[in-house]
Amino acid sequence: MSKLRQRGIEVYDWIERRLGLAKPIVEAAEHPIPASSASWWYVFGSAAMVLLGLQVVTGILLALVYTPSAGEAWNSLQFLNNHITLGWLLRAIHGWGSNFMIAIVLIHMVQVFLFGAYKFPRELTWMIGVMLLLLTLGMAFTGQVLRFDQDAYWGLGIGASVTSRVPLIGQQLVHALLGGPIIGGATLSRFFALHVFVIPGILLLSVGLHVLMVLRLGINEWPMPGRLVRKATYEREYHELIRKDGIPFTPDAAWKDALFAAAIMLAVLACAFFFGPFGPTGPPDPTIIQTSPKPDFAFLWIYAVLAFLPPDLETPFLLIAPVILIGALLLLPIVAGEGEKHWSRRPVAVLMVACIAVTLGVFTRLGTYTPWSPIMNAWTGDPVPVAYLRKRTPLERRGAVVLQNKQCRDCHSLGGSGGLRGPALDSIAARMTEDQIIRQVLQGGGNMPSYGNALNPAETTALVHFLLTLRGKDLPPAVDASQHLTNRVPRD
Amino acid sequence: MNTSSEENLQPTTPAPAAKSRRTFLFKLSLLVNAAVGALVGVPFLGYLLGPALEKGSRYNSWISLGALTQFPEGETRLVDYRNPVTTPWDGETGNVACWVRRISGRQFQVFAINCAHLGCPVRWFAQSKLFLCPCHGGAYYADGSRASGPPPRGLFEYKHKISGGQLMISAGQMPTLATEACLKKPLIQLDPAPKRPSCQS
Numbered sequence: 210m211s212k213l214r215q216r217g218i219e220v221y222d223w224i225e226r227r228l229g230l231a232k233p234i235v236e237a238a239e240h241p242i243p244a245s246s247a248s249w250w251y252v253f254g255s256a257a258m259v260l261l262g263l264q265v266v267t268g269i270l271l272a273l274v275y276t277p278s279a280g281e282a283w284n285s286l287q288f289l290n291n292h293i294t295l296g297w298l299l300r301a302i303h304g305w306g307s308n309f310m311i312a313i314v315l316i317h318m319v320q321v322f323l324f325g326a327y328k329f330p331r332e333l334t335w336m337i338g339v340m341l342l343l344l345t346l347g348m349a350f351t352g353q354v355l356r357f358d359q360d361a362y363w364g365l366g367i368g369a370s371v372t373s374r375v376p377l378i379g380q381q382l383v384h385a386l387l388g389g390p391i392i393g394g395a396t397l398s399r400f401f402a403l404h405v406f407v408i409p410g411i412l413l414l415s416v417g418l419h420v421l422m423v424l425r426l427g428i429n430e431w432p433m434p435g436r437l438v439r440k441a442t443y444e445r446e447y448h449e450l451i452r453k454d455g456i457p458f459t460p461d462a463a464w465k466d467a468l469f470a471a472a473i474m475l476a477v478l479a480c481a482f483f484f485g486p487f488g489p490t491g492p493p494d495p496t497i498i499q500t501s502p503k504p505d506f507a508f509l510w511i512y513a514v515l516a517f518l519p520p521d522l523e524t525p526f527l528l529i530a531p532v533i534l535i536g537a538l539l540l541l542p543i544v545a546g547e548g549e550k551h552w553s554r555r556p557v558a559v560l561m562v563a564c565i566a567v568t569l570g571v572f573t574r575l576g577t578y579t580p581w582s583p584i585m586n587a588w589t590g591d592p593v594p595v596a597y598l599r600k601r602t603p604l605e606r607r608g609a610v611v612l613q614n615k616q617c618r619d620c621h622s623l624g625g626s627g628g629l630r631g632p633a634l635d636s637i638a639a640r641m642t643e644d645q646i647i648r649q650v651l652q653g654g655g656n657m658p659s660y661g662n663a664l665n666p667a668e669t670t671a672l673v674h675f676l677l678t679l680r681g682k683d684l685p686p687a688v689d690a691s692q693h694l695t696n697r698v699p700r701d
Numbered sequence: 702m703n704t705s706s707e708e709n710l711q712p713t714t715p716a717p718a719a720k721s722r723r724t725f726l727f728k729l730s731l732l733v734n735a736a737v738g739a740l741v742g743v744p745f746l747g748y749l750l751g752p753a754l755e756k757g758s759r760y761n762s763w764i765s766l767g768a769l770t771q772f773p774e775g776e777t778r779l780v781d782y783r784n785p786v787t788t789p790w791d792g793e794t795g796n797v798a799c800w801v802r803r804i805s806g807r808q809f810q811v812f813a814i815n816c817a818h819l820g821c822p823v824r825w826f827a828q829s830k831l832f833l834c835p836c837h838g839g840a841y842y843a844d845g846s847r848a849s850g851p852p853p854r855g856l857f858e859y860k861h862k863i864s865g866g867q868l869m870i871s872a873g874q875m876p877t878l879a880t881e882a883c884l885k886k887p888l889i890q891l892d893p894a895p896k897r898p899s900c901q902s
C-alpha cells in the first residue's frame with residue numbers, strides 16, 4: 210500500500226516538476242484573508258463563478274443536440290424537450306442557472322457596493338465586475354434568442370427597432386445585427402456565435418482577471434464605521450490587519466463559499482426539476498401574429514420602461530441613458546475611491562441601492578402584467594356584468610353591445626375584467642358628463658384613439674346612453690359645474 | 702540562479718551597438734506584424750460587416766401579393782409572402798406578413814406588420830377600424846396613421862403598384878425607423894386616404 214502511495218507521489222512530483230502549477234494554486238487557495246472577511250456575506254462571487262461553470266457544462270451538453278439553423282432550431286428544442294433522455298432537465302438547468310446567475314451577480318454587486326469594496330485599490334476589480342454584469346446580461350439576451358421561438362423572434366425585432374434609431378448609420382447597424390435584411394438564418398447564426406464563442410470567451414477571460422485581482426489585492430476587509438480609506442495608508446493598514454489576524458482562505462473561510470455554492474446548485478436543480486424548462490413558445494413564424502411577445506424576466510423592466518417614454522424622448526433616451534448608466538457604474542470607484550466604507554455612514558449609497566431596487570422591482574412587476582397593452586380578446590372573451598344590464602332600456606342595452614363590438618373592452622375594464630390601457634368604465638358617468646363622454650369617444654385624446662370614423666350616430670348614441678348608466682355604487686352623476694350658470698335665465 | 706537569469710534579461714547591460722540593432726529589428730518586426738495584421742483584418746471586417754455594407758435598397762424587389770380579386774374593396778386583409786432575399790435554412794422566418802387595405806378600385810395601401818415603435822406585429826380590428834400593437838399598446842387608424850401610444854409615426858407602408866391584374870409590392874428588408882418606409886409627411890387622420898398616393902407607383 211505504502212509502495213503504491215510512494216509511486217503516486219513520484220508521479221505527482223514528476224508532473225509538478227515540469228508543470229509547476231500545484232504550488233501557486235495551493236498558495237492562492239491558502240492566501241491569508243482578514244478573519245472578519247470569512248463571512249456569509251462574502252460567498253456570492255464564488256457562487257456566481259460556480260454557476261458560470263454549471264452554465265458552461267450544460268451549454269456544451271445542449272450544443273450536442275441544438276441545431277443553430279433558423280429552420281430547425283425550434284424543432285431541435287422540441288426534440289430536446291420531448292425525445293432526448295433528460296434533455297428537458299438539461300434545458301431547465303441551463304435556463305434556471307441563467308436566472309440564478311443574474312440574481313447572484315446582482316446581489317454580489319450590491320454587497321460589494323454597500324461594503325465599499327470598490328474603493329482603493331480595488332477600482333479596476335469593480336470596473337471589470339461591471340463588464341462581467343454586462344456580459345452576463347449579454348449571455349442572457351443572446352441565450353433568449355437561441356431559444357428560437359416567437360418571443361425570441363419579436364425580441365430580435367425589438368432589438369433591431371432600437372438599433373434603427375441610431376442616427377445616420379441606423380440601417381447599416383440593423384443589417385449588421387441581423388446579418389441580412391430580415392430576421393432569419395443569418396441572424397440566429399450570429400447570435401449563436403455570440404452566445405457560444407464570443408461572449409463566453411470574453412466572460413471567462415474577465416472572470417480570470419477579476420479573480421486574479423482579488424488574490425493580488427486581497428479580499429476586502431469587513432468595513433468598520435469611521436475607518437477611512439486613504440490611498441497613502443490603506444495598503445499598509447491592510448497588510449497590518451492581515452499580519453495581526455489573517456487566516457488562510459482555505460479552509461477557514463472557503464467552507465462557507467463551498468456550502469453556499471452547493472446550496473445554490475441544489476436550488477437551481479430543484480427549480481429545474483419542479484418548474485421545468487423555459488419554452489419554447491410558438492414557432493418563430495412571423496406570419497403568426499396572434500402573439501404577445503415578452504422578454505425574459507431580467508429584461509422585463511426595460512420592456513416596461515419602453516411603454517412609458519414619450520415618443521419624442523424615446524430615441525434620445527434609448528441612445529443616451531445606457532451610456533450614462535454604464536459610464537456612472539464604471540466611474541464610481543474613480544469618483545469615490547477613498548473615504549468611508551461602512552454602509553451606516555453612507556446614507557446616499559444606501560438610498561441609491563434602495564431607489565434602484567424599488568425602481569427595477571416596480572418596472573419588472575409592471576412588465577409581468579403589461580397594463581399598457583390592450584387585451585386583444587377581451588371584447589369577445591369578457592362579458593358585460595349582468596348587473597350592468599338589469600333594468601336598462603333597449604337603447605342602453607344596445608349600447609352595451611356596441612361597447613363589446615367596437616373592442617372598447619380591449620382597453621377598458623368592466624367589473625374587473627378587460628384591458629387596463631384606459632380607465633375602468635364602472636363609474637365613468639360619475640366622472641364625466643354626457644357631453645364629455647361624447648367628445649372623448651368621437652375625438653379621442655389622452656391616450657385614446659378617436660372613434661369618430663368607427664361609429665355611426667346611432668351607435669354613438671346607444672354607447673353613450675349605456676355609459677351614462679355606469680355610476681359605480683350609485684354615485685351621483687357628474688355635472689358640468691358651469692351648467693346652471695349658462696342655463697340661468699337672466700333676472701329681469 | 703533563477704534571479705540571476707532574470708537579471709540578465711533586464712535591458713540594462715547589453716552593448717549599445719547590439720542593443721540598437723536588435724531593438725531596431727524588434728521594432729521592425731512589430732511594424733511588419735502590425736501591417737500584416739491590418740491586412741488580415743480587412744477581410745475579417747469586410748466579412749463581418751458585409752450585410753451592413755450592402756445598400757439597403759438593393760435588398761428590395763417587386764413581388765406579387767396575388768390577384769386584385771383577392772382583396773375585397775373596403776377591407777383590410779393579412780397577406781403572407783416569401784421574402785425575396787432568403788436562404789434555404791431561413792425556414793419559416795423567411796415568410797413575412799403584411800396588411801393589405803383596398804380602399805376602392807385600384808387604390809391600395811400595404812402596411813408592414815411591424816409596429817413603428819419597436820417592431821412587434823400589429824393586429825387589425827375591423828370593427829373599431831384600428832391596428833393595435835400587443836407590445837406597448839401602439840394604435841393606428843385604418844389609413845396607417847398613428848392614433849395613440851408610443852409609436853413616433855404611422856405604420857410603415859410598402860411601395861406598391863398594380864401590374865397584370867396583380868398587386869405588387871417592393872419588399873425585401875425589415876422596415877424600421879431607419880428605412881423611413883414611405884412617409885412623406887406626418888399623417889393627418891382626417892385627410893382622406895386617397896389623397897396620399899405617396900406609396901403608389
